[in-house]
Amino acid sequence: MDTHGLKDRLREPAPAPAKLARGLGWFSIALGVAELVMPRTVARVCGMQVGATTVQMYGLREIATGVGILFADDPRPWLWGRVAGDVMDASTLAAHTDLDDAQSMRRTGVALANVAAITAIDVYAARNWREEEGPPMYDYRDRIGMPRSPEQMRGLARKDFEMPRDMRTPEALRPWTAEPSQGNEKATQTPAVSVAPASESAVEAGAASTPAAPAGTPITPSSIAPAGSPVTPTSPL
Amino acid sequence: MRALRWHGKHDIRCDNVPDPEIEHPRDAIIKMSACAICGSDLHLFDGFMPGMKSGDIMGHEFMGEVVEVGSANKALKVGDRVVVPFTITCGECDQCKRGNFSVCERSNRNKDIAAKAFGHTTAGLFGYSHLTGGYPGGQAEYVRVPYADSTHIKIPDGLTDEQVLFLGDIFPTGWQAAVQCDIEPTDTVCIWGAGPVGQMAIRSAVLLGAKQVIVIDRVPERLSMAEAGGAITINFEKESVIERLKELTQGKGPEKCIDAVGMESHATATVDAMYDRVKQAVMLESDRPHVLREMIYVCRPAGTLSVPGVYGGLIDKIPFGASMNKGLTWRMGQTHVNRWSEDLLRRIQEGQIDPSFVITHTVSMEDGPGMYKTFRDKHDGCIKVVIKP
Numbered sequence: 348m349d350t351h352g353l354k355d356r357l358r359e360p361a362p363a364p365a366k367l368a369r370g371l372g373w374f375s376i377a378l379g380v381a382e383l384v385m386p387r388t389v390a391r392v393c394g395m396q397v398g399a400t401t402v403q404m405y406g407l408r409e410i411a412t413g414v415g416i417l418f419a420d421d422p423r424p425w426l427w428g429r430v431a432g433d434v435m436d437a438s439t440l441a442a443h444t445d446l447d448d449a450q451s452m453r454r455t456g457v458a459l460a461n462v463a464a465i466t467a468i469d470v471y472a473a474r475n476w477r478e479e480e481g482p483p484m485y486d487y488r489d490r491i492g493m494p495r496s497p498e499q500m501r502g503l504a505r506k507d508f509e510m511p512r513d514m515r516t517p518e519a520l521r522p523w524t525a526e527p528s529q530g531n532e533k534a535t536q537t538p539a540v541s542v543a544p545a546s547e548s549a550v551e552a553g554a555a556s557t558p559a560a561p562a563g564t565p566i567t568p569s570s571i572a573p574a575g576s577p578v579t580p581t582s583p584l
Numbered sequence: 585m586r587a588l589r590w591h592g593k594h595d596i597r598c599d600n601v602p603d604p605e606i607e608h609p610r611d612a613i614i615k616m617s618a619c620a621i622c623g624s625d626l627h628l629f630d631g632f633m634p635g636m637k638s639g640d641i642m643g644h645e646f647m648g649e650v651v652e653v654g655s656a657n658k659a660l661k662v663g664d665r666v667v668v669p670f671t672i673t674c675g676e677c678d679q680c681k682r683g684n685f686s687v688c689e690r691s692n693r694n695k696d697i698a699a700k701a702f703g704h705t706t707a708g709l710f711g712y713s714h715l716t717g718g719y720p721g722g723q724a725e726y727v728r729v730p731y732a733d734s735t736h737i738k739i740p741d742g743l744t745d746e747q748v749l750f751l752g753d754i755f756p757t758g759w760q761a762a763v764q765c766d767i768e769p770t771d772t773v774c775i776w777g778a779g780p781v782g783q784m785a786i787r788s789a790v791l792l793g794a795k796q797v798i799v800i801d802r803v804p805e806r807l808s809m810a811e812a813g814g815a816i817t818i819n820f821e822k823e824s825v826i827e828r829l830k831e832l833t834q835g836k837g838p839e840k841c842i843d844a845v846g847m848e849s850h851a852t853a854t855v856d857a858m859y860d861r862v863k864q865a866v867m868l869e870s871d872r873p874h875v876l877r878e879m880i881y882v883c884r885p886a887g888t889l890s891v892p893g894v895y896g897g898l899i900d901k902i903p904f905g906a907s908m909n910k911g912l913t914w915r916m917g918q919t920h921v922n923r924w925s926e927d928l929l930r931r932i933q934e935g936q937i938d939p940s941f942v943i944t945h946t947v948s949m950e951d952g953p954g955m956y957k958t959f960r961d962k963h964d965g966c967i968k969v970v971i972k973p
Contacts, residue, residue: 485804485808487806488812489812490812491941492783492787492938492941493790493813493937493938494938497790497814503936504931504936505769505793508792511923514763514764516766516913520911520913
């Protein structure tokens with residue numbers, strides 16, 4: 348495989364904490380949706396004796412935090428928000444456990460362990476997040492594709508390009524106007540730049556540019572489909 | 585012969601298949617010397633285009649040497665070196681005569697299927713589903729070219745395959761995208777997507793005299809290539825597209841907008857992008873039109889939207905009220921390759937542009953299947969893959 352001399356310039360993978368933050372964002376949304384749509388199940392699994400509305404409020408908080416992490420340019424405040432939410436969750440778990448029920452106690456213990464683990468991950472992500480950036484390891488800034496700089500090449504094709512009539516902007520919408528003149532907010536129809544394509548006058552005069560040939564006239568460039576090519580009446584396929 | 589064949593979603597293989605044969609007097613058989621993986625091939629790879637069958641040969645951007653011609657084909661002879669346009673054109677129907685080659689009325693041999701999907705048939709395409717004729721594609725050692733007396737671009741000596749290969753698709757596609765904008769010297773042209781078509785559109789817009797060309801993407805190497813072509817870049821993952829466009833256009837928005845992305849836009853962390861992804865996953869929407877929505881929103885009133893990016897089916901939540909009330913002009917379609925061939929070939933010969941700048945990888949047929957994923961995932965700095973037999 349020829350990679351055109353680029354093989355040894357491998358792109359640095361995205362920083363792990365940035366990926367982790369995105370993962371936490373989606374996790375937050377998923378957990379929030381679960382809390383929102385099945386609050387009693389969530390409460391039971393966690394061994395809590397708490398109302399469905401409370402769990403649903405916590406679910407909304409999770410969703411908001413998750414969306415914030417995914418949307419923000421800098422998700423760190425939202426990640427710290429998750430840490431604060433973890434503390435709330437742990438407090439709620441501890442406060443609403445049925446201390447007389449061994450099964451509830453076991454479930455709350457597991458839930459608290461999970462909260463502790465996810466808190467550690469949240470803190471790690473919040474402290475270590477950094478933007479996915481750095482200079483591109485594949486630098487194509489020398490691939491101009493033109494013999495001179497873009498500034499020197501700008502507009503070169505206007506000298507000899509015949510704009511097809513069917514692709515022209517409607518006359519009423521062109522050309523784009525200059526800034527409105529003083530005291531006249533209505534845009535002027537005067538071209539802001541006097542440069543016109545060489546073919547403009549021909550087009551304006553109604554001369555048939557290549558694609559605007561009258562219906563029925565073959566317009567295929569002769570070198571592509573020579574005139575006089577045999578006409579086959581039936582489909583060849 | 586060897587050919588890259590589609591066997592299902594994310595399953596392209598290099599197989600041995602029978603050589604093609606002349607089936608009609610206007611045909612020709614081409615011995616492929618170079619072909620490319622096009623961005624729109626990825627829609628097939630990812631399973632977003634309907635109408636593919638296991639065993640279909642991929643590829644619609646290819647060139648080679650004529651090794652056999654049909655008896656009625658007087659335009660070609662054995663030994664001619666040709667680039668083959670991706671749209672198959674009869675050259676004789678009403679649409680071809682008007683220059684609307686991509687909607688040729690005769691070349692799609694499955695026109696009934698296309699008419700059911702789109703209302704009317706469009707041109708036959710190489711290697712691009714049975715909706716467009718089910719023709720074997722160009723990622724093969726030999727290719728049968730139907731209507732070959734009309735569907736070819738003769739290449740003179742002195743030009744390399746790499747310089748002219750893209751005359752078959754991405755170069756005229758980027759060019760037509762810019763032409764459809766009818767660029768004025770005062771225009772700002774904004775291009776979504778710095779892939780191969782976007783790169784060609786940038787250079788086309790520069791050559792056609794746009795005052796300012798802006799490109800939107802998120803892949804650093806693609807943005808660096810766009811800068812080389814003269815574009816101001818916006819990384820949509822790092823900055824607000826809307827705010828930056830306001831800054832660059834004194835709050836007025838770009839006059840001309842080009843969607844060089846199509847149905848698989850990858851906006852991140854936007855509500856509409858997530859909405860599209862979910863709807864697409866449950867088959868309630870076929871395409872993801874984030875770019876269209878954004879273009880409508882940012883385009884200057886009375887501006888033009890040009891859409892060379894491929895869409896396949898149904899899209900949702902298009903702010904058409906904004907489009908109507910802003911008086912936007914929409915121009916779109918598959919590329920009328922033959923319309924531009926002569927002009928663009930001349931520009932390559934004169935040295936105005938060398939489209940080979942976009943090639944980042946050249947591989948063998950055997951390595952071709954693996955490059956689909958590399959290209960799709962934009963790994964290894966991949967922007968354009970050329971396959972040699």
